[in-house]
Amino acid sequence: MQPTPPISLVIFGASGDLTQRKLIPALFQLCREGLLPGSLRIIGYARRAKSDAQFRAEQRAGVVAHGRVQPIDAEAWEGFAANLFYHAANFDDPQGFISLRERIEHLETEAGVAAGHGHRLFYLATPPEAYPGIVSHLGAAGLQGATLAQAGSHGWTRIVIEKPFGHDLASAEALNAHVLSIFHERQVYRIDHYLGKETVQNILAFRLGNSIFEPLWKRGYIDHVQITVAEAIGVEGRGGYYESAGAIRDMLQNHMLQVLALIAMEPPATFSAEAVRNEKVKVLQAIRSLAHAPLDQLVVRGQYAGYHAEPGVAPTSNTETFVALRLQIDNWRWAGVPFYLRTGKALQQRLTEVAIQFRQPPLALFSHADHDDHVGPADEMEPNMLVLRIQPDEAITLQIGLKPPGPEMALRPVALDFRYAAGFTDPHPEAYERLLLDVLLGDATLFIRRDEVEAAWALITPILEHWANPETPPPALYPPGSWGPDAAHELIGREGRRWRS
Template identity: 90%
Template sequence: MHHPTPISLVIFGASGDLTQRKLIPALFQLCREGLLPGNLRVIGYARRAKSDAQFRAEQRAGVVAHGRVQPLDAENWERFATQLFYHAANFDDPQGFVSLRERIEHLEVEAGVVAGHGHRLFYLATPPEAYPGIISHLGAAGLQGAALAQPGSHGWTRIVIEKPFGHDLASAEALNAHVLSIFHERQVYRIDHYLGKETVQNILAFRLGNSIFEPLWNHNYIDHVQITVAEEIGVEGRGGYYDSAGAIRDMLQNHILQVLALIAMEPPATFNAEAVRNEKVKVLQAIRTLAHESIDHLAVRGQYAGYHDESGVAPTSTTETFVALRLQIDNWRWAGVPFYLRTGKALQQRLTEVVIQFRQPPLSLFSHAEHEDHVGPADEMEPNLLVLRIQPDEAITLQIGLKPPGPEMALRPVALDFRYAAGFTDSTPEAYERLLLDVLLGDATLFIRRDEVEAAWALITPVLEHWDSPHAPVPATYPRGSWGPDAAMELLAREKRRWRRM
């Protein structure tokens, strides 16, 4: 990345895990690969007093522990470390932001930048309750910059905001209004690290770059779609945060709905940020609203056994650690095709995948060969499945029926597999590497627009309100190491479907 004008990247929350585990290792890897401008300056902003040297030493330890390429490339690190600086101040101290502006201006003068022409990027890696104050102080200190500036003219200013972006529709709308009272929408990059995963991006490439699947990508050929995000671990010391969020806020409202939008969106007219995001918003707005009286029929919530014993969890908590949801998209492509979503903690295995189940042939000409994995009547044919495995062991699998050796003309399901580790020998980039580079380049394709955030919350908020009501059923308890409560299986079984067997 050859950028003629220096860039100042300020990370608020520089003492936190996100900075040490993800952001600095990603920036260092980009530097190793020659993808960062040599004139980038990274300023860590946090409350604790420390020197530039201390900050650099801490971040070096983070790269040693969490960097994608090991062992540490000491020569490249020494060069990269000279670009790291530290600024100590409280997030609620207006003078801290004034002195930050002065620090940025000093670094720009050292680099020979004409006043007002430096490029600035602010990254909010803090708890979400700190967002409004930081944004207000940036505006008061005159650090919001010019909304429409382009490289080569006046400098640009951008801001990256981590999830969660609000905790319901009203709070998301209020936060959006506050952010956009100081910054322009073109400056705002709402980040969801799932969109930076190579396998998530490959959903679009797979769909739109291969002509054999797009003609089948509709209700004429697809019976239903399943999206699963499962974790083996419990809350693992995050009980205080998780008990105020739950599975639907933590995973479904953001990560899973983003994957659904990529699966269900129409092909954009052009592959640019606004065209792609327009189509994603259309999908979210086309999802049928969940009426309060139907939520108990279409949504399942569960809680793993022992959740109340976790540190930070209230003894009588009804926070869900598992959620399953049946959604319907009311448009021509997907009319009548249900989308089943599920996510949970303390499940049988760590897994994120999308399953496209195709319709059965209109006439069954062949019997179904018995095999050890078959579930159901002996003559029931296994459906064709397209499985997009996002993590771990990233893969794409197409399940088809073939005749096994022997005299009988019968079908047995077999898998046509592509595994990323075998097909691509290069190490897969971390999500934050791609996303940070895109922000620096000004490419917002993989970031979330205001209307997209609000459309997702508009869908989920009625469920949250229903579950908060005194008449809502309590979460069903499920054993650790299972696939969730029985009600999640019944959600599909009553429509004569089942979750894919892992």
């Protein structure tokens, strides 16, 4: 990072898990690597009373427990911790925000910054119900920053808002309207940490940087696309949160639709933030609406056996811990190519991947040798498949057919593998490291724009409304350690396809 005027970063919710596990360790790692301006001041804002020294000690423990590089460098930590401060106040206390403004101004004056020319970043690492009040109080305290007309000659002000951004279309629209009544869109960074993962960013690099694949990335060559986000654990003590979210809000509406947009978007004219986000929005808006669709044929919801026994879960809860659905993108590139998405808790393994299955060759010239060397008919040949593994064991695998040794002219599926751990020996930066650096640099490419978040909610809200109907059947039960309810296999099986195992 080039030398910049001092930056004040205020983290609302500084006593929370996200701050200690992710944000401060990421900022410290950026500091160690020389990627932060030396003039960055970090102010933790939370309700509990504590001193700067106590706050620094707590955050040091978080870096020791969760930092990417261990052991921590004592000298580097001391330099970083000298710029950590704490501000105790309630989120609903107007005076707390006025005193916050005064403290920021005091730190800027100490650094020799002229009034109104300091850079300020506000990070909302709080429960989502606190977002509207914090935004209102920032505006009332005069902390919303310069107007568009003044922005060229004044310091910048930015605000980062964590997911979930709303809980349906109406609430997302209302939150957007409220935030944008105080800040303008170019100041707002709606964060989805999935977009900070190296393997997610590599989707575009792989697609657009390799002439082998880009010509094949369309309906004439691709049969269907599967996106899987599976977790082996259950809700793990987060039953109270999960009751208000469920799998569709927790994973599908945000992370999975973002991955789908990167897979399906058209090549942007440039890699500028607006060009990339324009193409992602076009994909989300081109997905066929589910408002009047036969949802029971397109969407499956499930719940793992034993979910009702989890702490914080209602004994009659219909909250889904698994969801699978079929989507259709109605544009020239993808017409007729189904996208199958599934996500769930307590599944067979932890796995996030995209599987792109190519069409079979037009002529059946070969028999098929399976793993037991039995020869089957040509139409049972394994199709070519490209698998982009996002986590764990990040990898790219291309499955092709080759003739095994022996007299038969048959095909056997083999895999061409690339594994990130072997190809790139340097440790991968954490997602929050990349995203925090982008905010400080003013690069919004990996953040969600207003129309993008609303397009995603517009797609998902009809499903939520359908499930809220008391006449809708409850979630199908599935045993922990399986791949979800049988209905999920029937969903894809009706069209002669199967989930990748």
